[in-house]
Amino acid sequence: MTSPAFDISSLHAFYANGGTVASIIEAVFARIAEVRDPGIFLHLAGKESLLEQATALGAFNPSVKPLWGIPFAVKDNIDVAGMPTTAACPDYAYMPDIDATVVRLLKEAGALVIGKTNLDQFATGLVGVRTPYPVPRNAMDADLVPGGSSSGSAVATAQGIVSFALGTDTAGSGRIPAGLNNIVGMKPSLGALSTNGVIPACRTLDCVSIFALTVNDVWRVFEVAARRDATDAYSKTIPADGFGQTPPVLTIGVPAKADRLFFGDAVMEMAYDVALQMLTNLGHRLVEVPFGDFYKVANLLYEGAWVAERYAAVKDFFDTNEASFHPVTRKIYGGAKQLSAADAFRGLYALQDLKQKVAPLIASVDLFCVPTAPTHYTRADLDAEPIRENSRLGTYTNFVNLLDMCGIAVPTGTRSDGRPASITLLAPSGRDGLTTSLARDIHRGSGLTLGATGWLQPITKDTSFVDDVGLIDIAVVG
Amino acid sequence: MTSPAFDISSLHAFYANGGTVASIIEAVFARIAEVRDPGIFLHLAGKESLLEQATALGAFNPSVKPLWGIPFAVKDNIDVAGMPTTAACPDYAYMPDIDATVVRLLKEAGALVIGKTNLDQFATGLVGVRTPYPVPRNAMDADLVPGGSSSGSAVATAQGIVSFALGTDTAGSGRIPAGLNNIVGMKPSLGALSTNGVIPACRTLDCVSIFALTVNDVWRVFEVAARRDATDAYSKTIPADGFGQTPPVLTIGVPAKADRLFFGDAVMEMAYDVALQMLTNLGHRLVEVPFGDFYKVANLLYEGAWVAERYAAVKDFFDTNEASFHPVTRKIYGGAKQLSAADAFRGLYALQDLKQKVAPLIASVDLFCVPTAPTHYTRADLDAEPIRENSRLGTYTNFVNLLDMCGIAVPTGTRSDGRPASITLLAPSGRDGLTTSLARDIHRGSGLTLGATGWLQPITKDTSFVDDVGLIDIAVVG
Numbered sequence: 001m002t003s004p005a006f007d008i009s010s011l012h013a014f015y016a017n018g019g020t021v022a023s024i025i026e027a028v029f030a031r032i033a034e035v036r037d038p039g040i041f042l043h044l045a046g047k048e049s050l051l052e053q054a055t056a057l058g059a060f061n062p063s064v065k066p067l068w069g070i071p072f073a074v075k076d077n078i079d080v081a082g083m084p085t086t087a088a089c090p091d092y093a094y095m096p097d098i099d100a101t102v103v104r105l106l107k108e109a110g111a112l113v114i115g116k117t118n119l120d121q122f123a124t125g126l127v128g129v130r131t132p133y134p135v136p137r138n139a140m141d142a143d144l145v146p147g148g149s150s151s152g153s154a155v156a157t158a159q160g161i162v163s164f165a166l167g168t169d170t171a172g173s174g175r176i177p178a179g180l181n182n183i184v185g186m187k188p189s190l191g192a193l194s195t196n197g198v199i200p201a202c203r204t205l206d207c208v209s210i211f212a213l214t215v216n217d218v219w220r221v222f223e224v225a226a227r228r229d230a231t232d233a234y235s236k237t238i239p240a241d242g243f244g245q246t247p248p249v250l251t252i253g254v255p256a257k258a259d260r261l262f263f264g265d266a267v268m269e270m271a272y273d274v275a276l277q278m279l280t281n282l283g284h285r286l287v288e289v290p291f292g293d294f295y296k297v298a299n300l301l302y303e304g305a306w307v308a309e310r311y312a313a314v315k316d317f318f319d320t321n322e323a324s325f326h327p328v329t330r331k332i333y334g335g336a337k338q339l340s341a342a343d344a345f346r347g348l349y350a351l352q353d354l355k356q357k358v359a360p361l362i363a364s365v366d367l368f369c370v371p372t373a374p375t376h377y378t379r380a381d382l383d384a385e386p387i388r389e390n391s392r393l394g395t396y397t398n399f400v401n402l403l404d405m406c407g408i409a410v411p412t413g414t415r416s417d418g419r420p421a422s423i424t425l426l427a428p429s430g431r432d433g434l435t436t437s438l439a440r441d442i443h444r445g446s447g448l449t450l451g452a453t454g455w456l457q458p459i460t461k462d463t464s465f466v467d468d469v470g471l472i473d474i475a476v477v478g
Numbered sequence: 479m480t481s482p483a484f485d486i487s488s489l490h491a492f493y494a495n496g497g498t499v500a501s502i503i504e505a506v507f508a509r510i511a512e513v514r515d516p517g518i519f520l521h522l523a524g525k526e527s528l529l530e531q532a533t534a535l536g537a538f539n540p541s542v543k544p545l546w547g548i549p550f551a552v553k554d555n556i557d558v559a560g561m562p563t564t565a566a567c568p569d570y571a572y573m574p575d576i577d578a579t580v581v582r583l584l585k586e587a588g589a590l591v592i593g594k595t596n597l598d599q600f601a602t603g604l605v606g607v608r609t610p611y612p613v614p615r616n617a618m619d620a621d622l623v624p625g626g627s628s629s630g631s632a633v634a635t636a637q638g639i640v641s642f643a644l645g646t647d648t649a650g651s652g653r654i655p656a657g658l659n660n661i662v663g664m665k666p667s668l669g670a671l672s673t674n675g676v677i678p679a680c681r682t683l684d685c686v687s688i689f690a691l692t693v694n695d696v697w698r699v700f701e702v703a704a705r706r707d708a709t710d711a712y713s714k715t716i717p718a719d720g721f722g723q724t725p726p727v728l729t730i731g732v733p734a735k736a737d738r739l740f741f742g743d744a745v746m747e748m749a750y751d752v753a754l755q756m757l758t759n760l761g762h763r764l765v766e767v768p769f770g771d772f773y774k775v776a777n778l779l780y781e782g783a784w785v786a787e788r789y790a791a792v793k794d795f796f797d798t799n800e801a802s803f804h805p806v807t808r809k810i811y812g813g814a815k816q817l818s819a820a821d822a823f824r825g826l827y828a829l830q831d832l833k834q835k836v837a838p839l840i841a842s843v844d845l846f847c848v849p850t851a852p853t854h855y856t857r858a859d860l861d862a863e864p865i866r867e868n869s870r871l872g873t874y875t876n877f878v879n880l881l882d883m884c885g886i887a888v889p890t891g892t893r894s895d896g897r898p899a900s901i902t903l904l905a906p907s908g909r910d911g912l913t914t915s916l917a918r919d920i921h922r923g924s925g926l927t928l929g930a931t932g933w934l935q936p937i938t939k940d941t942s943f944v945d946d947v948g949l950i951d952i953a954v955v956g
Binding site: 203204230233234235304305308309311312315336339340341342343344345346348349352353355356 | 681682708711712713782783786787789790793814817818819820821822823824826827830831833834
């Protein structure tokens, strides 16, 4: 029996037809060997342990265990019991006894943890190169940075090693690497997924994010993982609903032309225009919105208060182990050491001022469509400008959690130079279903293959929650 | 023509019958002279200026100007154009060119600013004695502290010098002095009244509060002043509705008996029991709620983050003019100088943890009824224990703004020792109308006279928004 594609519906069709989890575990390890990228995983599950877990799943029963037999990877700032958590800082490593809440929920739904993945140290960065371990290779183009901070999780997914992977997202860590690796990256509404068992970056802004090969798969994982958790003070009840038939005419905010930033990357600008044309073709209405105040919000994230919050999260360790940090991370955190409580409040006030300014803009549309990243950078670019290019990558991501919005990055096509193109849909907290529905339309419309695998998008009526009316028509476009 | 009582309906009846604003202005100054308390006002309006303003009001027309000809006082941390703002710190004083937003709205509705009132310096304190000016005398008992920080505003109202007064409330400054002076003190939902033109204490928690002789009057002022203000980043749209007939059976949370704190004041405990009996007699259902976590929230206010926020509000002035501060205030602010941004975030996290814990308790009732203050303190008590007794006064107030609740302090009776008794009703943000409706029932049921004036509670059907069914029956009790 040939190994199927790793999207969930293909795997479940495989299992329904008698395929075994053991053969999929073999396929996972075969792919890891084939990909030969020592930067992806910081820890791998033992094959024996996985086979035991597979046995414990019992008979294939996706209605009871919606992620039955699905392999996934976990960013190494999220606890998996019995695997070290490093945050890509070996001296910080510890061995957790219990799973992070989201990991536990996914395991209970039948998913199998393949391993822990590399990241920008302490989830600070959007590039994926700020790690003492080998840098994961961008799955689409090894010259490019993989994106971060959830670099390993994105690459593992794009390479077809796992069906999905958990990341985290404070500044864009769940969206940028998706955009740079031709996969889907969902950053849920803050509080939807518990951060219990996750090493904080900025506790007030952190969320667990989901990478997958398809939009349907992102939503299936979200449905399992989105649970109010009394052990996480920032947890909220965010219902996993609203995914299905996209409303026929959405009002979609896009940055006013004069406010769009691509840092000279005309190809990315063109790719964005093509994506917007796709939205128009789908029947939606685009509205240009001034973006200056969104950029001001974005700039807050690396000034004052929230850098101090990152520092606060690891203060005791940093104060005694500064030399253990990656040089760039050390520089960023060190700059926050002297910040006062007054500085923190100044940041909170500045944010509140800007929130009031952008509130009417946000209220004027159903959702926003922005480029995921303004441009691509090579590893050489980052060697030359390790901080500036990182900041630029966050142009369209940094403001999102500060404004309590949800987002999903979705591939839109392949640029003329072969690099991936991606847009991100953004909406106020709680509209995860709406953004995800539209993301599904876009991904289907793109006709793209999945990640770097060459696998086709599945054409299925497999999920009760998807209204597949019109599916074939759209998919044929690709 | 004899001068009427200063509640708004009595004053408006006086004007409707041909009484003049000039005669009321004369009565105001006559009362100021009679009261002979140099601690109440830090600045008084000129009589000539008030008479000019009275002329400018035009003919009596309360439907256009709902506060036509109503004298009021303004706490001296709120700007009134042309009157110095001191915050009870003479070296800090400045002369504002424009009114604070709330002052402007009240003037536009026909109200007349009589003067600026004394306070605990920079609104830090619940006692009223932390001022370099003479301490305002408690209107009911000159041995007692007047309560603060809005000491002068409360006493001016209780003495019948003005119909109402503005205070501010961060920790309880709009409730404690109401409770200690036999008047009504409303602390609206955060953001309902603009803080534009108000010297911040804790910007994230501050609100402008309203003192008045009757509950109806508090609500009339609230209706005028509650306006979304784009110049205040913390302003919200809080509709001034829900005031009227109280629902017949409310579920009212009260601190579990074992959690009630009166610091040995058995008379206050008895007064509180009598107030609860009054609620039962009104047909409502009392539910005991564990209060330990509310007290933990209260303690946060004078630890770490929010003390630092007070310091941050006047940092530049404090750092260069420490000697200008009241000794107790200086000690409190000075303790916050060294706090780091990490400390600030630790406070925010601790609050978030507690918010999650008390959320189900808050959701389990319609509103809460707590003592306004746990006990009374004399000025001699405060000389002996300037910080501890202040903290104890805040037992039932300090947690309220941190939990984004609204509140109203209302007199319930006179203790056996002649000191005033008061309870405070608390509810989640936006339920101002509900708490105020019940406060009106309680005040009427008490049959108390107004403040220290001896004036009877008005028995009127003067307001379209009040359903006066049953009024006479209840008022007869007094």
